[in-house]
Amino acid sequence: MKTLITARGITKHFGATKALDGVDLEIFAGEVHVLLGENGAGKSTLVKVLAGIHGHDAGTIEGHASLAVIHQELALVPELSVAENLFLNRLPRRFGFVDRAEMRRRAPELLDRVGLDVDPDAKVKDLGIAQQQMIEIARALDKNAGVLILDEPTAVLTETETDRLLQIMAQLRQNGVGLVFITHHLDEIQRIADRITVLRDGRSVGVLGPKATTRHMIELMVGRPIDEQYPRAQQRPGQPLLSIEGLTKRGVFEDITIEVHAGEVVGIAGLVGAGRTEVARAAFGVDGYDRGTVKVDGKPLRRNDVQAAIKAGLGLVPEDRKGQGLVLTATVGQNLELVTLHDRDRKRLHDIAGKLRIKGRVEQPVKELSGGNQQKVVIGKWLLADPKVLILDEPTRGVDVGAKVEIYELINRMTAQGRAVLLVSSDLPEVIGMSDRVVVMAHGRVAGELPRGATQDQVMALAVQEISA
Amino acid sequence: MSTISIRKYAPKKYLAENGALAGLLLLALVIAIMQPAFLNAQNLLNVGVQAAVIAIMAFGMTFVVVAGGIDLSVGSIAALAAMVGALTAGPIGLVVGALCGLVNGALISYGKLPPFIATLAMLSVARGLTLVLSEGQPHETDALVTFLGSNLAPMVPLPLLLMLAFFGITGLILTRTNLGRRMYAIGGNEEAAKLSGIDVRKQKLWIYALSGLFAAAAGLVLAGRLGSAGPQAAAGYELDAIAAVVIGGASLSGGVGRATGTLVGALVLAVLRNGLNLLQVPPFWQQVVIGVVIALAALLDSLRRR
Known part of the structure; x- marks a missing residue:
């Protein structure tokens, strides 16, 4: 199995707070690697260190593939077209001007890879949030990202849209892309994860396989046994x-x-x-x-x-x-x-x-x-x-x-x-x-x-x- | 836990609250070193008097800016109120100013106009009305208005006291009244304010009316000092008022701003003008320096927030 990214002993401080404390993480080609943890456990910080947005105070990162991050807040320009967003920053040019024909020719091929059927000339603001996400993923793929990090992509998606995203992730996995997937939905993890790294208080507290139970995941995450996920205490209804x-x-x-x-x-x-x-x-x-x-x-x-x-x-x-x-x-x-x-x-x-x-x-x-x-x-x-x-x-x-x-x-x-x-x-x-x-x-x-x-x-x-x- | 968090937030908070004040003191120090006459008591009082008109106007502007808006009409409203005051009586000028503000508020709340547009329109209308009423001539103010611009006793200029009084009122409104707390909520997140049961439209009526009222008061003080209300009085003062609010650390995107900051902002502008005069900087260059100071103040503020 090819290792795309190897991070060892990553430590990161913000002032007096230790956001990451000696975290190890390996991303293989063709795997969906879930980062699981409560808010504040260090998932986002880890992603930002991997992506080079934050520096780190100790530890090493070895990368053998380029990396793209799909953040929760999408980085698209709403007033521009789908095609323009796909090629943002590297628009095809002819005689110094934007080559719209070339853009339109190349866009469908990219959209196809994420199974998105939209008009390349449509404005991004007129699309749904799920479609916008797909456009970001398509853009990342066009840059030949070997590792794709998805930071809570399903938080804003409906059930069917989530299904569609998971399908595409499975397909990317087959093509050898390494996927890092952050989500709070444990059922999604059970459907797609190959490995799960659980973070708590800036530390990696365990790496689980795809068969991990929900209870096991939650207990690792919160650091204590839990009684019940939905503790509804029913009352006799009144007026x-x-x-x-x-x-x-x-x-x-x-x-x-x-x-x-x-x-x-x-x-x-x-x-x-x-x-x-x-x-x-x-x-x-x-x-x-x-x-x-x-x-x-x-x-x-x-x-x-x-x-x-x-x-x-x-x-x-x-x-x-x-x-x-x-x-x-x-x-x-x-x-x-x-x-x-x-x-x-x-x-x-x-x-x-x-x-x-x-x-x-x-x-x-x-x-x-x-x-x-x-x-x-x-x-x-x-x-x-x-x-x-x-x-x-x-x-x-x-x-x-x-x-x-x-x-x-x-x-x-x-x-x-x-x-x-x-x-x-x-x-x-x-x-x-x-x-x-x-x-x-x-x-x-x-x-x-x-x-x-x-x-x-x-x-x-x-x-x-x-x-x- | 709590000791850690205090250590973490205290220095940042100290800077954020006193950045403008530190700048004011530094500015005064530099000017005093270059021209010791600056520290002369009479001169310092002059600075206070010169700051008063802009400060009173800027206090009204603070309400609007904290609530996420802007009021470009305050200079014109000040002139109109002073002119009405000179032609009739001072209190009627105040009423006219508040009414102009109410119209602003109504256009913004119920007409759904952006504050920039609504108050830009009022800037033109109020100035035009001033010209119509004055027939282009300055008019002498009555005893009451003239009194506003005079000295209560030797070395006790009334404009200075009025500025301090308006400062106190502004602080009270912002921090101790429901209207004030709602200004922060509306400016910080109008939708959240609405969903929390705040009648945003009604509040905006009051906020702009207050701004109009404060502008009118500033206009009367200005006319009182000059002994007459002029058709072109206070032209462009709205920009000084906005500058004072911004130098004082308020955010034009709303939700942030304090009375002390605005007072300091108005004093910075007055000290600067006074100092540049004492140092015999030509008036054309004074404009340049003031612009640079406004940019620097905003820049420092933006750096501090990072």
């Missing part, structure tokens, strides 16, 4: 706290009826684009709707009025943590008090920060926190407002396993106090494991409802069904 009745927004969602009772967690599953987030936003008053009613604790809400929704006891943790949930320029404390500005109470603020086990001080800028801790801040600002119903939209996206379980415990605590939770999630095991009932949406409609204990197959069957209008 309805959130009633969405016949909610309709033309062309977006149609006749949505969902009821959530006190003490209950209702999940909304479905493919991306099924209209789940749109329903959540409309119910919370962010966006308008054409027909239907939303009631909180029996009281109808005025449409398009976030203040009224909050006053009635509704809260929303939005799907895009950095774009919609946090004020990144502000501190942890300032973010926590955002909803409850009118009755500022420093003591409660510190209480909630402690209760949430937020790793970071209240005066610390929130952008310095890890993803999991940032999400806890977003949830915390709502807990301070003590809502009757909390809508959580993708609450654990990009959150590491340890923080995930803490968020699940928060959900349990809320429902134990007679509150209700509406959980929108693309993570099937999560939405099944944490919900008392699962509403499945497809094409903007409710495709069906499943009781607790439903299987992933049952959910998917509903999610992909064609609904005849």
Whole structure:
């Protein structure tokens, strides 16, 4: 087996913090090598050291192949065409000008290698996120990258898009490319990994084979045995706290009826684009709707009025943590008090920060926190407002396993106090494991409802069904 | 744990908060060495008085900039308010200034215009109205407005005290009121502010109204000092106000900015002008030096944030 990259004893300090501590890593040709670890374990730092973005303080790196990194934030120019992005920085030229004909001739061949069927003249901003990712991969391949590092590529993809990416990765593996794959989705690891290097606190704590169990991976990652991945403690449901009745927004969602009772967690599953987030936003008053009613604790809400929704006891943790949930320029404390500005109470603020086990001080800028801790801040600002119903939209996206379980415990605590939770999630095991009932949406409609204990197959069957209008 | 984090953040924070102040002191020191007359008490008071108009205007601008906006109309609003004040009475000038700000806010909130465009339009409208009302002539101010620009007692210029009063009010609004806290939230992430139940549009109305009100107050102080309101008064002052806010460490992308920073920024500009005069630098070259200082201040700030 050909070794493409050999790193030995990599150590990297940031100030007084040891981000990497003697990490060994070998990448073979034709393997998918997963880097697994909680946020802050050192995965990104390791990738950046390998890519030469960061220097290292000790250790050696031997490379026998060029290396390309597909970062989470894509490095594409949205206003330029697919072809221009593919050849960015080395556009084919003729008489000193860009040779568009040559570009168009070469683009399809590249797009073919990643199985992407788009018009080379289309603007990148008009493509979906999955397609954009493929373009980046195609660009990396054109540069003859022997090692391709994918940093959480599936975090933003739907189920089918993920399948497609994994297929392409398998194909690249056959062609002898060495792939380094970072993901928090353990099921993806079981589907594609050849070897798994687990990092914890900057150290490599084990290299596992493809047959490693989920439990084994998690325990290595968090460094302690864990009891349960989805610790849902069910309550006996009380009176309805959130009633969405016949909610309709033309062309977006149609006749949505969902009821959530006190003490209950209702999940909304479905493919991306099924209209789940749109329903959540409309119910919370962010966006308008054409027909239907939303009631909180029996009281109808005025449409398009976030203040009224909050006053009635509704809260929303939005799907895009950095774009919609946090004020990144502000501190942890300032973010926590955002909803409850009118009755500022420093003591409660510190209480909630402690209760949430937020790793970071209240005066610390929130952008310095890890993803999991940032999400806890977003949830915390709502807990301070003590809502009757909390809508959580993708609450654990990009959150590491340890923080995930803490968020699940928060959900349990809320429902134990007679509150209700509406959980929108693309993570099937999560939405099944944490919900008392699962509403499945497809094409903007409710495709069906499943009781607790439903299987992933049952959910998917509903999610992909064609609904005849 | 906590001791480590304090050690880690404290020096950076110290620099970030006092960079502009350190620059001001350094600047004063250099000028004092080159021209000891700078330290003369009367001269220092003059610097304060010269800083007052820009500072008051810049305090209003701080609200807008912290909330992620910009207000290009403050110079024109100052002139209009002073002219209305001279033709009627000072307080009416204040009301007119706040109203101009409200119109800015309404265009931005409800008309969804970018702040740059809305306030650019107001810059032209308010200046035009000033010219119309004045018929192109300067008008004498009444006793009340003239009083604003005078000395309360020997060596106690009222503009200086007004500047300090507005400084205090600005600090209070920014740090101790809901409106102030919301400015930081809106400027830092408008979408997150909206989803946290903040009525962003209503807040913006108030924010621009405040900026208009502060500009009007600055205009009255300026007219009071001169004893008359001129049709071309305070032209271009909006750029000095923005410069003071930026030198003070606020970010034009919003969410960052403090009253102390803006005060220091306005003082830097005044000290610089005063010092260059004392050193007999020709006025054309003064413009060049001031531009360089603004660029340096912004550059230092950007380096510090890295």
